[in-house]
Amino acid sequence: xxxxxxxxxxxxxxxxxxxxxxxxxxxxxxxxxxxxxxxxxxxxxxxxxxxxxxxxxxxxxxxxxxxxxxxxxxxxxxxxxxxxxxxxxxxxxxxxxxxxxxxxxxxxxxxxxxxxxxxxxxxxxxxxxxxxxxxxxxxxxxxxxxxxxxxxxxxxxxxxxxxxxxxxxxxxxxxxxxxxxxxxxxxxxxxxxxxxxxxxxxxxxxxxxxxxxxxxxxxxxxxxxxxxxxxxxxxxxxxxxxxxxxxxxxxxxxxxxxxxxxxxxxxxxxxxxxxxxxxxxxxxxxxxxxxxxxxxxxxxxxxxxxxxxxxxxxxxxxxxxxxxxxxxxxxxxxxxxxxxxxxxxxxxxxxxxxxxxxxxxxxxxxxxxxxxxxxxxxxxxxxxxxxxxxxxxxxxxxxxxxxxxxxxxxxxxxxxxxxxxxxxxxxxxxxxxxxxxxxxxxxxxxxxxxxxxxxxxxxxxxxx
Numbered sequence: 001x002x003x004x005x006x007x008x009x010x011x012x013x014x015x016x017x018x019x020x021x022x023x024x025x026x027x028x029x030x031x032x033x034x035x036x037x038x039x040x041x042x043x044x045x046x047x048x049x050x051x052x053x054x055x056x057x058x059x060x061x062x063x064x065x066x067x068x069x070x071x072x073x074x075x076x077x078x079x080x081x082x083x084x085x086x087x088x089x090x091x092x093x094x095x096x097x098x099x100x101x102x103x104x105x106x107x108x109x110x111x112x113x114x115x116x117x118x119x120x121x122x123x124x125x126x127x128x129x130x131x132x133x134x135x136x137x138x139x140x141x142x143x144x145x146x147x148x149x150x151x152x153x154x155x156x157x158x159x160x161x162x163x164x165x166x167x168x169x170x171x172x173x174x175x176x177x178x179x180x181x182x183x184x185x186x187x188x189x190x191x192x193x194x195x196x197x198x199x200x201x202x203x204x205x206x207x208x209x210x211x212x213x214x215x216x217x218x219x220x221x222x223x224x225x226x227x228x229x230x231x232x233x234x235x236x237x238x239x240x241x242x243x244x245x246x247x248x249x250x251x252x253x254x255x256x257x258x259x260x261x262x263x264x265x266x267x268x269x270x271x272x273x274x275x276x277x278x279x280x281x282x283x284x285x286x287x288x289x290x291x292x293x294x295x296x297x298x299x300x301x302x303x304x305x306x307x308x309x310x311x312x313x314x315x316x317x318x319x320x321x322x323x324x325x326x327x328x329x330x331x332x333x334x335x336x337x338x339x340x341x342x343x344x345x346x347x348x349x350x351x352x353x354x355x356x357x358x359x360x361x362x363x364x365x366x367x368x369x370x371x372x373x374x375x376x377x378x379x380x381x382x383x384x385x386x387x388x389x390x391x392x393x394x395x396x397x398x399x400x401x402x403x404x405x406x407x408x409x410x411x412x413x414x415x416x417x418x419x420x421x422x423x424x425x426x427x428x429x430x431x432x433x434x435x436x437x438x439x440x441x442x443x444x445x446x447x448x449x450x451x452x453x454x455x456x457x458x459x460x461x462x463x464x
Contacts, residue, residue: 124340146343
C-alpha cells in the first residue's frame with residue numbers, strides 16, 4: 001500500500017511539474033514535441049497524439065510511427081504534442097523544441113533556428129517556461145493544503161494536553177529527557193506544537209529546556225549536537241505522545257482476534273514484560289517476532305491472558321485507539337475562503353521548516369540521512385488514508401519545487417541560473433556550453449540518486 005501510494009503521488013507530481021513547462025511553452029507559442037510522465041527507455045506504456053482531426057494511440061510501443069512526425073503532418077497539426085506515459089518512475093520530461101536538456105544536446109538542434117523554438121524566444125519568456133514546473137508544484141502544494149483545511153479542518157494535540165507525557169528516542173534521553181516528560185519551555189519560550197519544539201531542538205541548539213516531570217519542573221541543558229546524532233542514527237520518531245494500547249478494530253486474519261481479544265481490550269503486558277503504552281507494546285512484539293508470547297490485557301476491569309504466535313512482522317493485526325480517545329484535541333474548521341489563505345500560510349511555513357532542516361545534511365554523518373524511494377514510501381501509512389495521502393503529496397510537491405530550483409545543471413535551477421546570467425550580462429551561453437553543463441549535472445544527479453537509494457538498501461540490509 002505504501003508503494004502504491006508513492007507511485008500515485010509521484011505520478012501526480014511529475015504530471016503537474018511537466019505540465020507547468022508545457023503551459024508556459026504553449027503560451028509563448030513554443031513547440032513541445034513530447035510530454036512524458038515517467039521515462040520511456042526502450043518503450044512507452046502509452047503514446048497519444050492528435051492529428052488529422054482525431055486522436056491516435058499506441059500502447060506498449062517502442063517506435064513512434066513516421067506518420068506522427070511533425071515534418072510529415074499537415075501545417076495545422078505540426079505544433080501538436082505527443083503525450084506519453086513511460087514505465088520508469090524516476091521523473092518525466094517535456095521535449096521543448098530548440099532547448100538543450102535531458103532529451104537532446106546541441107548537435108540535435110536544427111542548423112537554422114526556427115521562430116517556434118525555445119532558443120529564439122526572449123530571455124524573459126524562456127525564464128518563465130523553465131520556471132513553470134517549479135511554479136506549478138509550489139502552487140499545487142498550497143492549493144492541496146487549502147483543500148485539506150476546507151475538507152478536514154485541522155486537529156492538533158497541544159503538548160500540555162498529552163497527559164501521559166512523551167516517549168523519547170535515546171538521542172534525547174542522552175540529553176536528560178525521560179519518558180513521560182512534557183516540554184514546557186525552550187530557552188524561556190513556551191511551545192504548544194510538538195513539531196515546532198522538535199525543529200527548535202534540532203536546529204537552534206538551545207541552552208535550556210524546562211520539562212514537567214511528574215509534578216515537578218526540571219531544567220535540562222542539551223549538548224547541542226542533536227542534529228549530528230539524529231543524522232548518524234537515522235532517527236525517525238524523536239518524541240511521540242504516550243498512548244495506551246487499546247484495541248479499536250482488527251485487520252483480516254488478525255492473530256489477536258483469533259486469540260480471543262475484543263475491541264476495547266487494553267493490552268498491558270507482552271511475554272510477562274509490562275507494556276503500558278503503545279510504543280512499548282510494539283517494541284515488545286517486534287522482539288518476539290516469529291515466537292509465541294503471552295498477552296495480558298484488561299477487559300471491563302478484569303485482567304485476562306491469552307497466548308498468541310507473533311507473526312514475523314511483529315504485528316498482531318489490530319487497529320488501536322488514537323490520541324483523540326485519550327486527550328483533548330484542538331480542532332478547527334475552515335470555510336473555503338478561510339482555507340485558501342490558511343493553506344498558503346501553512347505551506348510556506350512547511351517549506352521554510354524543510355529548507356531549515358537541510359542544515360542537518362552538513363552535520364557529520366549528514367549524508368547518511370539522505371533517503372531515496374524507500375524512504376519516501378515509508379512516510380505513507382500502511383493503510384489507505386486520503387488525508388495522509390494528500391498531506392504527504394503536498395509536502396513532496398514543496399520538496400520537488402525546492403530541489404528543482406537548486407542551480408545545478410540538469411535541474412530547472414541550472415537553466416534558470418544561465419537564463420538569469422543572460423538577462424543580467426546580455427551574453428547568452430552557447431549551446432555547446434549548455435550541453436557540457438547538462439551532462440555534468442546529470443552525472444551529479446545520478447550520483448546523488450545512487451547515494452540516496454544506496455542508503456535505503458543499506459538500511460534494509462541492517463548495515464546502517
